[in-house]
Amino acid sequence: MCxxxxxxxxxxxxxKNITAEERTRFSEQIRCRIEQLPEFKQAKTILLYHSLPDEVDTSSFLRLWKEDKRLLLPAVKGDNLIIRNYHPEKLKTGRYGIIESQGDRITDLSVIDMIIIPGVAFDKKRNRLGRGKGYYDRLLSQVETCKIGICYDCQITDFLPVEKHDIPMDYIITESGII
Incomplete structure (x- = not known):
């Protein structure tokens, strides 16, 4: 076992082998696949993330969806993620260099219709491997909503080690398909 x-x-x-042009193209392909999902079309409130340079670029997601959807972003507070309303004019760089919203805090997580989640790797059983701090694991244990992991094809593996607290995704979307 790895x-x-x-x-x-x-x-x-x-x-590291993904070029800037590929990153842009792949991210747009992933966004288009998300937009085709019935769950996305029905969703009013979406929690997503502001991407780091090595992640699927969510800048177009934020720009395009903010007109029709209520968007939320996570922010690191202690050992947990808190959820805030997304306001493009209220952003700051937080812990780990992640851009976070300074909008109003959301305490009722039941308003979230869909969560779009980054990951280091995913497997074909829709398991997720994060960066190792457990922030999303703790958050996902508190919500029951559509969970979408997004990544590049090269981040899909046949098998990931899974622990009892790990919560699988409902979908994993890459530039070439949906798992």
Whole structure:
């Protein structure tokens, strides 16, 4: 069985081969696939994330969806993620260099219709491997909504080590398909 740390290193190396042009194109393909889902069309409130440079670029998601959807972003507070309304004019760089919203805090997580989640790797059973701090694991244990992991094809593996607290995704979307 592969160790999580080995998988993280391997995927990091694979992502280095993605050019800036491919990253833009792949991210747009992923956004278009999300927009075709019935769950997306029905969703009024979506929690997504402001991407880091090595992740699927969500800047167009935020720009295009803010007119028709209520968008939320996570912010790191202690060992947990808190959820805030997305306002493009109320952003700041938080812990780990992640851009976070300074909008109003959301305490009723039942308003979230869909969560779009980054990951270091995903497997074909829709399991997710994060960066290792457990922020999303703790958040996902508190919500029951459509969970979509997004990543590049090179981040899909046949198998990931899974622990009892890990919550699988409902969908994983890459530039070439939906799992």
């Amino acid at each position: 160790k999580k740390s080995d998988i993280r290193m391997s995927i990091k190396d694979l992502k």
